[in-house]
Amino acid sequence: VMHYLTGVLSVPDPRQREALIQQEASMQTGGQVVLSDAEQRVDALLFNMKQREVLRADFPPAMHFFKARDLIRSSPIFSLLQKMPKGGALHVHDFSMADPLWLVKNATYRPHCYMCFTDSHSVRFIFSSQLPKPLPRCSPWNLLENLRAKTSNTTDLDDSILRNLTLFTDQDPEGVYPSQDVVWNVFEQCFYALWGLVTYAPVFRDYYYQGLTEFYLDNVMYLELRALLPQIYELDGSTHDSAWTLKTYQDVTRRFTDDHPDFYGARIIYTISRSVNVSTMTGAVETAMKLQKDFPDIMAGFDLVGREDTGRPLWFYREALSLPAERGVMLPFYFHAGETDLEGTEVDQNLLDALLFNTSRIGHGFALPRHPVAKDISRKRGVAVEVCPISNQVLMLVNDLRNHPAAALMAEGHPVVISSDDPAMFGASGLSYDFYEAFVGLGGLSSHLGSLKQLATNSIRYSSLAPNQQEKALALWQRKWDKFISETAFEARRP
Amino acid sequence: VMHYLTGVLSVPDPRQREALIQQEASMQTGGQVVLSDAEQRVDALLFNMKQREVLRADFPPAMHFFKARDLIRSSPIFSLLQKMPKGGALHVHDFSMADPLWLVKNATYRPHCYMCFTDSHSVRFIFSSQLPKPLPRCSPWNLLENLRAKTSNTTDLDDSILRNLTLFTDQDPEGVYPSQDVVWNVFEQCFYALWGLVTYAPVFRDYYYQGLTEFYLDNVMYLELRALLPQIYELDGSTHDSAWTLKTYQDVTRRFTDDHPDFYGARIIYTISRSVNVSTMTGAVETAMKLQKDFPDIMAGFDLVGREDTGRPLWFYREALSLPAERGVMLPFYFHAGETDLEGTEVDQNLLDALLFNTSRIGHGFALPRHPVAKDISRKRGVAVEVCPISNQVLMLVNDLRNHPAAALMAEGHPVVISSDDPAMFGASGLSYDFYEAFVGLGGLSSHLGSLKQLATNSIRYSSLAPNQQEKALALWQRKWDKFISETAFEARRP
Ligand SMILES: [Zn+2]
Ligand SMILES: [Zn+2]
Numbered sequence: 001v002m003h004y005l006t007g008v009l010s011v012p013d014p015r016q017r018e019a020l021i022q023q024e025a026s027m028q029t030g031g032q033v034v035l036s037d038a039e040q041r042v043d044a045l046l047f048n049m050k051q052r053e054v055l056r057a058d059f060p061p062a063m064h065f066f067k068a069r070d071l072i073r074s075s076p077i078f079s080l081l082q083k084m085p086k087g088g089a090l091h092v093h094d095f096s097m098a099d100p101l102w103l104v105k106n107a108t109y110r111p112h113c114y115m116c117f118t119d120s121h122s123v124r125f126i127f128s129s130q131l132p133k134p135l136p137r138c139s140p141w142n143l144l145e146n147l148r149a150k151t152s153n154t155t156d157l158d159d160s161i162l163r164n165l166t167l168f169t170d171q172d173p174e175g176v177y178p179s180q181d182v183v184w185n186v187f188e189q190c191f192y193a194l195w196g197l198v199t200y201a202p203v204f205r206d207y208y209y210q211g212l213t214e215f216y217l218d219n220v221m222y223l224e225l226r227a228l229l230p231q232i233y234e235l236d237g238s239t240h241d242s243a244w245t246l247k248t249y250q251d252v253t254r255r256f257t258d259d260h261p262d263f264y265g266a267r268i269i270y271t272i273s274r275s276v277n278v279s280t281m282t283g284a285v286e287t288a289m290k291l292q293k294d295f296p297d298i299m300a301g302f303d304l305v306g307r308e309d310t311g312r313p314l315w316f317y318r319e320a321l322s323l324p325a326e327r328g329v330m331l332p333f334y335f336h337a338g339e340t341d342l343e344g345t346e347v348d349q350n351l352l353d354a355l356l357f358n359t360s361r362i363g364h365g366f367a368l369p370r371h372p373v374a375k376d377i378s379r380k381r382g383v384a385v386e387v388c389p390i391s392n393q394v395l396m397l398v399n400d401l402r403n404h405p406a407a408a409l410m411a412e413g414h415p416v417v418i419s420s421d422d423p424a425m426f427g428a429s430g431l432s433y434d435f436y437e438a439f440v441g442l443g444g445l446s447s448h449l450g451s452l453k454q455l456a457t458n459s460i461r462y463s464s465l466a467p468n469q470q471e472k473a474l475a476l477w478q479r480k481w482d483k484f485i486s487e488t489a490f491e492a493r494r495p
Numbered sequence: 496v497m498h499y500l501t502g503v504l505s506v507p508d509p510r511q512r513e514a515l516i517q518q519e520a521s522m523q524t525g526g527q528v529v530l531s532d533a534e535q536r537v538d539a540l541l542f543n544m545k546q547r548e549v550l551r552a553d554f555p556p557a558m559h560f561f562k563a564r565d566l567i568r569s570s571p572i573f574s575l576l577q578k579m580p581k582g583g584a585l586h587v588h589d590f591s592m593a594d595p596l597w598l599v600k601n602a603t604y605r606p607h608c609y610m611c612f613t614d615s616h617s618v619r620f621i622f623s624s625q626l627p628k629p630l631p632r633c634s635p636w637n638l639l640e641n642l643r644a645k646t647s648n649t650t651d652l653d654d655s656i657l658r659n660l661t662l663f664t665d666q667d668p669e670g671v672y673p674s675q676d677v678v679w680n681v682f683e684q685c686f687y688a689l690w691g692l693v694t695y696a697p698v699f700r701d702y703y704y705q706g707l708t709e710f711y712l713d714n715v716m717y718l719e720l721r722a723l724l725p726q727i728y729e730l731d732g733s734t735h736d737s738a739w740t741l742k743t744y745q746d747v748t749r750r751f752t753d754d755h756p757d758f759y760g761a762r763i764i765y766t767i768s769r770s771v772n773v774s775t776m777t778g779a780v781e782t783a784m785k786l787q788k789d790f791p792d793i794m795a796g797f798d799l800v801g802r803e804d805t806g807r808p809l810w811f812y813r814e815a816l817s818l819p820a821e822r823g824v825m826l827p828f829y830f831h832a833g834e835t836d837l838e839g840t841e842v843d844q845n846l847l848d849a850l851l852f853n854t855s856r857i858g859h860g861f862a863l864p865r866h867p868v869a870k871d872i873s874r875k876r877g878v879a880v881e882v883c884p885i886s887n888q889v890l891m892l893v894n895d896l897r898n899h900p901a902a903a904l905m906a907e908g909h910p911v912v913i914s915s916d917d918p919a920m921f922g923a924s925g926l927s928y929d930f931y932e933a934f935v936g937l938g939g940l941s942s943h944l945g946s947l948k949q950l951a952t953n954s955i956r957y958s959s960l961a962p963n964q965q966e967k968a969l970a971l972w973q974r975k976w977d978k979f980i981s982e983t984a985f986e987a988r989r990p
Contacts, residue, residue: 012817012851016851017810017847020847021844021847024847027868341895341897341898343902343938343939343940344939344942345549348939352512352516352519356512356515357507369902369906370906370939371906372907373518373522374519398898403893403898408864411864411865411866411867412867443839444836444843444865445837445838445840
């Protein structure tokens with residue numbers, strides 16, 4: 001064994017040491033980005049801020065996000081990240097993109113909104129021109145207008161509605177959510193609760209517009225939305241199909257970009273639950289192929305959603321997922337995979353299978369460092385990992401975000417993008433909170449302005465946009481970036 | 496960007512998939528070990544046990560060890576791991592190797608044992624033929640014999656002494672130790688508390704013998720002990736130097752191997768605190784070189800101990816640590832390095848610096864996956880990482896051990912050994928608890944009997960033993976292993 005014999009008799013050469021330190025620094029995400037003078041000034045400012053942040057007794061990335069949120073909001077790094085043009089958000093779900101308070105204060109105040117209370121202390125909503133049929137395991141329907149008129153304290157009522165629409169709590173999160181099973185169960189209950197609100201056609205349009213607004217205000221210029229494309233209903237109970245829903249996304253996106261010409265746009269990744277049976281999955285893949293053909297501009301591809309640990313593995317659906325290739329039809333996949341800590345199980349093969357199905361990106365990829373073959377394929381093919389730190393923390397895969405496996409991926413320069421998954425559900429919004437966790441927590445003192453620049457450009461380079469669209473989006477981003485840098489560098493010069 | 500263009504039009508080939516799964520499986524620690532028929536039967540037994548363990552609502556590796564310990568004790572996997580010949584324990588500290596209850600029930604019951612209570616609610620001990628001089632910030636000395644005679648309930652007294660000698664608590668560990676600072680502070684208080692007991696010459700010898708016994712009973716056949724070689728005192732207050740202490744380790748080790756011929760032996764890694772000044776470090780390195788020359792059989796090398804985050808980085812001592820090489824003297828290093836989550840700080844360079852000083856192994860290496868250059872050097876040079884899962888959890892680097900960074904190292908087949916660091920301080924003993932966490936937690940369902948076999952043989956291959964000694968130790972281990980396999984395979988056949 002060589003290690004026994006290796007020369008103990010050499011002394012480290014400081015220049016070699018420095019070279020190795022530099023080599024390692026250059027490997028990380030953004031390690032080879034060359035910074036302008038103005039960028040270097042902003043970088044120095046960020047480094048100072050980070051050094052102070054690391055010294056805090058309550059280091060936010062080491063804490064649960066629900067406890068850390070106020071600290072993060074008061075962090076000067078966070079303020080900078082909010083202003084920073086972050087490029088695109090490539091992993092966000094349809095019904096958790098906008099502030100749940102908007103749903104309470106806007107959607108539930110619209111006429112014809114009924115609410116009922118379930119046996120399990122959740123709520124359900126429906127808009128209807130007449131009294132809706134009662135739901136099983138639910139109280140009779142109450143017209144919210146009447147309920148509010150009867151209630152002395154509408155603030156309390158609104159607060160209690162809000163609590164049903166988000167996982168966020170100001171109680172001790174570890175106490176409220178003692179296990180992954182519990183937090184996933186509440187997560188699903190929240191979705192059922194907001195379902196009747198967001199699938200009502202007028203709210204559906206406005207909710208999406210509101211979601212785009214929140215990302216836009218957070219200096220995100222492009223979105224790829226995982227969307228279930230569910231039946232959307234009208235006040236008279238009539239419903240629309242998935243093509244209508246996709247078309248509506250396209251229309252609202254166009255309206256939004258007309259209103260905000262410096263917003264690049266949005267595309268949709270059609271998703272279906274990973275608990276459906278094989279024939280439903282086959283139908284969904286066929287729908288996806290049709291939508292991809294009929295709406296090539298807005299439709300980006302296909303994905304499966306829901307908790308991996310309790311869902312079917314990708315391989316279970318291999319025949320359905322092979323249909324596009326067999327028919328010679330282009331249907332890009334953007335699979336969630338490796339959002340698990342169950343090493344060595346069937347579900348844990350999703351990472352490799354996603355890659356074998358030529359996935360264009362990997363959603364989460366939390367388990368990727370434990371799969372060296374999959375990791376190698378992902379790197380060599382440039383299949384980026386969509387890292388969602390706050391999601392992984394709230395859904396209890398990791399508590400101290402310095403231990404997030406993507407910290408090692410970033411240190412190695414593995415292709416990654418940062419996203420926020422279900423920001424509204426987690427008490428976050430836009431992308432900046434997740435950028436904060438990635439930059440301060442995963443990156444530690446090593447990551448710098450070059451890392452941030454790389455993460456922003458990655459979000460365009462690894463998007464579903466065609467090369468010419470990417471160039472256009474990058475040019476738009478660059479103008480925003482240059483403005484951000486010159487303004488920040490200017491402010492940094494003030495005493 | 497290639498990923499946009501890669502062929503979406505291919506369907507996974509099940510044989511290629513199987514080949515990639517096998518390739519990944521073969522990369523992990525022990526992935527290339529070929530199992531005999533009997534070993535395969537034991538492996539199947541282990542796999543069944545593990546599948547049942549993973550289904551438990553309270554999955555022990557996901558819990559704090561203090562809460563998990565009882566569950567682990569009742570686990571059939573743990574029983575098997577206890578019986579399994581584990582080879583050597585290469586990372587264990589001198590004064591945390593034996594059950595603290597032994598100290599209470601044996602050491603403190605010896606005559607002339609005085610105890611005092613510190614202002615910070617800890618205790619101190621000294622053996623003395625006459626009343627010792629009072630300590631600052633401490634109550635007057637009490638002869639324990641008298642204290643026990645006056646006390647109605649000696650069990651309570653003994654329990655309260657015990658609580659001062661270990662971090663283990665049956666209260667909520669997260670409540671008792673809210674931060675790394677707190678747990679490290681109590682950790683150091685415990686060492687001060689037991690210091691006066693274990694540095695008393697008669698107790699020193701017996702404590703070490705007791706420690707060897709506990710490892711031996713846990714089916715560990717070899718030990719490399721990090722030892723401070725402190726002044727050891729006699730009842731009259733006279734003291735011995737480090738050469739005497741090292742010689743005593745040698746004598747007691749010989750006595751132990753005489754009493755237990757199937758125990759291979761022990762070697763000492765001389766350690767000093769990483770908070771001393773440069774001249775003290777220089778002196779320690781000179782002492783180490785002398786001891787290495789005078790006691791080549793027992794002396795294995797040199798290391799620095801204490802919390803890395805608050806101590807000096809290795810590079811601070813670069814001149815002292817260069818002395819052996821400059822003088823052409825062989826002094827192997829076994830540096831603790833990367834026991835930190837402070838990415839990008841000065842201390843975070845310890846991993847690279849340890850390797851530049853040709854360290855023979857890396858203690859902990861918790862931060863290694865975030866240092867791709869250091870990781871690559873470690874792998875290529877065969878510098879094994881001493882993984883101590885329970886230590887990292889109790890000292891709050893990681894809570895769910897499935898997220899321990901060595902899980903990825905094991906998946907890649909990085910050279911690793913499993914050790915227990917300070918088992919007595921953590922409420923553990925021997926090696927089996929850490930083997931359990933590594934096998935069930937870090938390894939998940941992927942690791943198997945081959946992994947265990949590899950970990951056991953690694954502990955000999957990466958030891959400080961010379962090649963011919965390694966062959967002898969391996970032969971001894973192999974006999975124990977064959978016996979373990981045939982007995983377990985035989986028992987497994989019972990209905
Ligand atoms: Zn998602
Ligand atoms: Zn140690």
